[in-house]
Amino acid sequence: MRLVPVLGAAALTLALSGCSLLGFGTEEPAPEPKKTQATQVAEVDKVLKALKPITGDKDSVPSTKKFFSTMLDAGYDPEQLEATIDESPLGNDVPSKMFGVRTDEGCVIGEIRSGKATAELMQPTESTGSCLFGEVERPKGVEAPKGEKRDEDGDSNGAGHLPGENINGEDDPSESPEPVESPEPSEDSSDGGDTSGEAPSLGGG
Numbered sequence: 001m002r003l004v005p006v007l008g009a010a011a012l013t014l015a016l017s018g019c020s021l022l023g024f025g026t027e028e029p030a031p032e033p034k035k036t037q038a039t040q041v042a043e044v045d046k047v048l049k050a051l052k053p054i055t056g057d058k059d060s061v062p063s064t065k066k067f068f069s070t071m072l073d074a075g076y077d078p079e080q081l082e083a084t085i086d087e088s089p090l091g092n093d094v095p096s097k098m099f100g101v102r103t104d105e106g107c108v109i110g111e112i113r114s115g116k117a118t119a120e121l122m123q124p125t126e127s128t129g130s131c132l133f134g135e136v137e138r139p140k141g142v143e144a145p146k147g148e149k150r151d152e153d154g155d156s157n158g159a160g161h162l163p164g165e166n167i168n169g170e171d172d173p174s175e176s177p178e179p180v181e182s183p184e185p186s187e188d189s190s191d192g193g194d195t196s197g198e199a200p201s202l203g204g205g
Contacts, residue, residue: 040105040121047101047108050074051117058115061086061097064137067112076101078139085135100131107131 054062054070062070064083071081082100087093096113102124109131110119124131128145138144 043103043105044108044110044119044121047103047110047119048117050076051112055112055117056115061094062112064097067097067099068139071101072139078142081139081142082130082132082136083138084132085137089135098132100136102129102131 050071051067054066063086067083068078068081072078080102082102084094084098096111098111099109099119101108103121106121107124108119109122110117122131125133130136130145136144
């Protein structure tokens, strides 16, 4: 009589185990919803919409000053704005205007070329948090972000090294060996060869 409840309990356990193996009866935590691109697209579209007053002219590139004033009028803060210079380092006209707009979602980086603006959302640089590299202009009063300064007692933080300076901050003789001079020829040497038993120097005169 005792076998019946034991067998019943075993059968129930086996049935539950089978359900678990088949994926029934188990509640796994729902995966966190992935961040959609809707917010990112909205950020880009917002910037492109703000740029409409300075786009449309295929024959000219808007100046950096014009870009700043347009974006400020659209409600952006000066600290959010970056743009490339109006001329090349050689004084030539530039074919397009690159810009960066820092938002809560990242950097909206784009270009105005032939009267059309294009942009995409990207992450800011890790070293300074800026959006653009190279010769960059910012609105008046906005200072360029600075990277970490070199610690004399620590890492170089990307700073260059002087010749002969070890990357760990110590002088390394192997990096700057002393110049080796050629030995002077012996006065006792004759045309018959060197009687000292040493090989003759190739640098002797």
